Amino acid sequence: MSTEEKRVWVYTAVALVVPVVYFTAILRQVPGADVTRITYLPALLTAIGVAVLANVVASVATAIAAPAEAGLKDERDAAIRRYGQRTEYHVLSVGVLGVFALTVSQAAHFWIANALYLTFVLSALASGIVRVVAYRRGF
Incomplete structure (x- = not known):
């Protein structure tokens, strides 16, 4: 398996x-609650930060574990990266349409932010x- x-x-x-x-932590608060009062932003920013940090740490650990392979990339x-990016683009495009629909319908920021994160x-x-x-x- 390559790096x-x-x-x-x-x-x-x-x-x-x-x-x-x-989503488990946040959506647990939704039933019966006024979503405008749910404090989701700190958890959302923490989730994004943890994901970025986890990917950086894992990338560094992978490079340290196999230093000879660390910078090697072939055609x-x-x-494969381009193939994945094309797929990512299509999913993002469809998801953003949903977020746009929420925005136009003046949904609560809670739903817009979480729909964007889900996208x-x-x-x-x-x-x-x-x-x-x-x-x-x-492929």
């Missing part, structure tokens, strides 16, 4: 685990899954 593939696995795992923890890695999460997951499958089975 790039290991990074993709970590990226995908982080893109799954961190949002699940965030296949570049092609980024789904695009990251889609990209990661497509890239993992491409590494494992080809």
Whole structure:
């Protein structure tokens, strides 16, 4: 398994685990509550920060674990990265339309912010899954 593939696995795992923890904590407060009173911003910013930090730490750890492979990327890695980015773009495009609809309908900021975060999460997951499958089975 190449270093790039290991990074993709970590990226995908982080893109799954961190949002699940965030949404579990936040959505638990929604039933019967006025969403305008839910304090979601600190948890949202923490989730984003933890995801970025986890990916950086994992990337550094991967490079330290296999220093000879750390900077090696080939044409296949570049092609797989582009393939994942195209998928990510399409998911983001559809998700942003949903966020736009929420904004136009004057939904509460809670829903708009969480829909936008969910859009980024789904695009990251889609990209990661497509890239993992491409590494494992080809594309």
